[in-house]
Amino acid sequence: MKFSLIVATVGRTSELHRLLTSLDDQTYRNFELIVVDQNLDDRLENVIASFCDRLTIIHLTSPLGVSRARNAGIQKITGDIVGFPDDDCWYPHDLLQNVIRLLEQGHCDGVTGRVISQDGQMSAYSRFDETTGLVSLTNVWRRTCTFTIFLKRKVVETIGGFDEMMGPGAGTPWVGGEDIDYPVRAIRAGFNILYLPEIQVFHPNPFDQGLEEMAKRAYTYGAGIGRVWKKHHFPLWFIAYYLIRPLGGALVSLVRGEWTKAYYHWNALCGRFEGWRSKV
Numbered sequence: 001m002k003f004s005l006i007v008a009t010v011g012r013t014s015e016l017h018r019l020l021t022s023l024d025d026q027t028y029r030n031f032e033l034i035v036v037d038q039n040l041d042d043r044l045e046n047v048i049a050s051f052c053d054r055l056t057i058i059h060l061t062s063p064l065g066v067s068r069a070r071n072a073g074i075q076k077i078t079g080d081i082v083g084f085p086d087d088d089c090w091y092p093h094d095l096l097q098n099v100i101r102l103l104e105q106g107h108c109d110g111v112t113g114r115v116i117s118q119d120g121q122m123s124a125y126s127r128f129d130e131t132t133g134l135v136s137l138t139n140v141w142r143r144t145c146t147f148t149i150f151l152k153r154k155v156v157e158t159i160g161g162f163d164e165m166m167g168p169g170a171g172t173p174w175v176g177g178e179d180i181d182y183p184v185r186a187i188r189a190g191f192n193i194l195y196l197p198e199i200q201v202f203h204p205n206p207f208d209q210g211l212e213e214m215a216k217r218a219y220t221y222g223a224g225i226g227r228v229w230k231k232h233h234f235p236l237w238f239i240a241y242y243l244i245r246p247l248g249g250a251l252v253s254l255v256r257g258e259w260t261k262a263y264y265h266w267n268a269l270c271g272r273f274e275g276w277r278s279k280v
Contacts, residue, residue: 001081001104002030002032003082003099003100005033006036007033008062008087009037009044010038010039016087017047019090020047020048020055021090022092028100031056032057036062036072037060038065038069044059060073066169067178068164071161077153080152081099081100083149086203089202089203091201095199098198099150099199108134108194109152109192109193110149110183110186111149111193111194111195112143112150112196112199113197114128114129114143114148114197114201115148116201117203129195130197133194134192134193135187135194140180140184144180147179147201147203148201151186159182162182166181166228167179174220177225180225214264218264218265219274223271223274226271228275246266246272
């Protein structure tokens with residue numbers, strides 16, 4: 001079985017080099033990498049050229065937007081399994097081998113796992129479950145994101161591309177949510193996606209950028225989450241629970257005098273609410 005790995009990239013070179021290095025180190029070698037370049041210059045030429053003798057790389061361009069880029073990559077896949085690595089993530093050396101072993105057993109249509117930081121910690125991704133099981137509409141938030149999921153080609157062909165109104169670079173208020181919308185659509189189409197916490201992908205801790213920066217982004221990412229609720233008609237009890245959580249976080253932070261943290265939780269709450277109220 002062959003992997004088609006689609007990576008959308010803009011503004012990063014050293015991070016993409018790290019990803020390619022991790023792919024070059026994989027114990028399972030039957031894969032192609034589709035690099036969808038959204039830079040306005042040729043900064044990636046040397047990075048890609050340094051791996052072309054060892055990796056099968058297809059270099060494309062697309063308009064800005066991570067979902068548009070992934071959709072352009074989907075048009076070029078030739079593999080049996082499709083993955084969507086971020087340009088700043090990187091793989092353990094045996095990741096593809098472990099994924100292929102699970103999918104060859106034939107009991108599921110996709111495999112997903114969790115995110116860890118370089119030191120093996122998961123403080124920024126504590127929402128990920130510790131137990132193995134199928135991904136459902138209620139636990140999808142704790143069991144997957146775009147760059148940890150690997151889907152059989154039939155799943156991608158059935159549900160189509162990503163929602164181009166969502167995700168970074170979309171030019172809409174919904175700068176997020178595309179990583180949940182996609183597996184939700186797969187589940188609704190009747191496909192089984194298995195979550196295993198031992199399937200792990202490295203990714204920088206987003207909070208390393210500082211809480212103030214994350215607080216600024218919390219609204220638009222929250223709006224993407226709210227849009228997924230609205231688009232897929234999530235029940236009110238579910239929505240209420242995920243609105244109460246940031247509200248509680250904001251109140252607790254205020255009591256403790258943690259103003260930036262309170263601002264972060266409040267922005268997440270407001271974004272989720274506005275995304276849920278938006279028209280789909």
